[in-house]
Amino acid sequence: MSPKTVEKSTQDTSPETPPETNADIAWREVLRLLKRWRRQALPLAAIGGTHAVGAAASTLTGPAALVPVAAGWAGAVGAYGYAHQRSTRWNRLYAGVAAVGSAGWQAALALDGATGVTASLLWACGAALSVPWWVRHAEPEPDVTAELAAPVPKRQALPVVPESDRRVKLWETHLAANGKALPGSKLHDIEELRFGWRGVVELSVGEHWHSIMGAQKAILSVYDLPDGRVFIEALPGSSVRKARITVLTSDPLQAVNRWRQPGLDPSEGTFPLMVTADGEMLNYRFWWPGGGAAHGLVSGVNGSGKTKVLDLILAEAVASDRIYPLIVDGGEGASLPHWRDRVELFAETPSDARKVLRYALRLMDRRRAAIKHQGGGSLEPTPDMPLILIAIDEAHRLLMNDEDDGTDNSDVRRMCEKLTQEGRKFGIALVLATQVPSAKQLGGSTVLRDQLKGGTVVGLRVTERTTGNMITSGAPMPEALHQLPAEFPDGSATRGLGYMLTSRMIRARSLLIENPTSVRATETRLDSYAAAEPAPKLTGADEPAPRDAVEPKAQRDNGEKAAELVQKAINAGTNPDPVSLMHVTGLSLGQVRRVLADREEGGSAC
């Protein structure tokens, strides 16, 4: 039984709720299966309709028999036309075969009657034809992924240790006694884990669970453990006096956990990305069911495992028929080279990155019509309306202005801001990997940082406290990101180690995908709205950005003013080197360099 079912049946047998009868349970199960299989069972419903039309025609004689058959054929043609307009190539092909089959079926029954050998043969063929559709549209049981990923039942089955336990005694003597770190506190509900144990700490009246975090060092000392082995977390929905404590006697994260197969749960929009120190899985979210796309931010020091996290996100994306990935490699094609030939658009130069972002903005505009058509709300990712995922690695290299060579990337920043602010309901998500998510590295944009932090944030090891704070933004963490060790006790590097800022604040390590190219891609087609927009041609060359397209009027005016000031200074005899011009005009070095570069370009063009 899945965890969700366990939870539900526990609720249902509570004293306030009348007990469910077998008939209620069976009815609920029927409704659940009908809802769950409504898509897979579509061909069977169509066969039923086809047979009904053929049967109706067989009871009539003469030209009257043609009426239901003609109506049925018109329906079949209409259904094929609908699929042709809005569906993937596979669905179109299937709809074509089904429409021809349905027309033939109706005619055969009209001639031969609805109950003979022909009808039975047709049912057998129809049922066989419905199998590939069923297999292709089958979705995993929503809870199966979570159940396989998180060994929750195993832990639940473990015996609860009695209060006379040595750990409780140590707690009472060295932590809960008067004058100690947590006077009056209690430790109970201890459960064994494979790598340690966990329990519930209850503080005395007037205390908040945050104060247990202040006592972490004392707890480590009492249980005689190295740093980083005690985690304190809130107990969701419980009193602020209670918290969950996880104590690890050995470090399970030292072992590398490999990604084995796609785990995206389409009913939740999530897949398992990290494994926690106590063996649970933490999920990355592509979308909220009924709530639109979710963005993502991956941060950490050089070599902490950011690109590998992006690899995993992209592997899940290409394996799914509900996600259409676009890749922008800020590392000039060196960060994610293995994806170059596996996605429709792979940008590896700043000019191609701009083309991809502008294209994504145009797709967003195209999808406005889809939202209008469905009467508002947000677009739900399906194989016919896939989530558009824009993954940007080394994002700081594209977003930051470069004062030295005068590169102004504010247009990239503005496009990313717009996509994160408005993309959610149009099914467009952005995931960025960057070393430091400071406003400066995000092109001076706190808007972008705020929007990205609204999604899934993966904070890997950093070296500076301030950098860690920028990622965690004051969330109650059992340890700061800069306190994560660079090496495990066995000397291996702690790559992939960090936190996912979700409801669980516990050390975790990302799953490692060793060979992203081994992932089997699933063909994904853009919806008819977005497919109407021609995709840009990526040349791989670093062409200068067309100014009119990326530079707003105000910025152009500033540029013209700067050019005027520089021209005046040169006319007045100022030495035309950037530093002298900067002093005379009061412009920044970057602005002066840009003006001089433009003049040079203009000169060479002449």
Ligand SMILES: Nc1ncnc2c1ncn2[C@@H]1O[C@H](COP(=O)(O)OP(=O)(O)OP(=O)(O)O)[C@@H](O)[C@H]1O
């Ligand atoms: N979860 C993990 N488990 C084990 N090894 C990992 C994990 N994640 C990454 N690594 C290893 O760490 C190495 C560096 O990872 P990655 O390139 O993703 O780091 P990065 O943060 O993107 O670095 P940079 O900022 O230099 O691009 C990889 O070669 C990989 O083998």
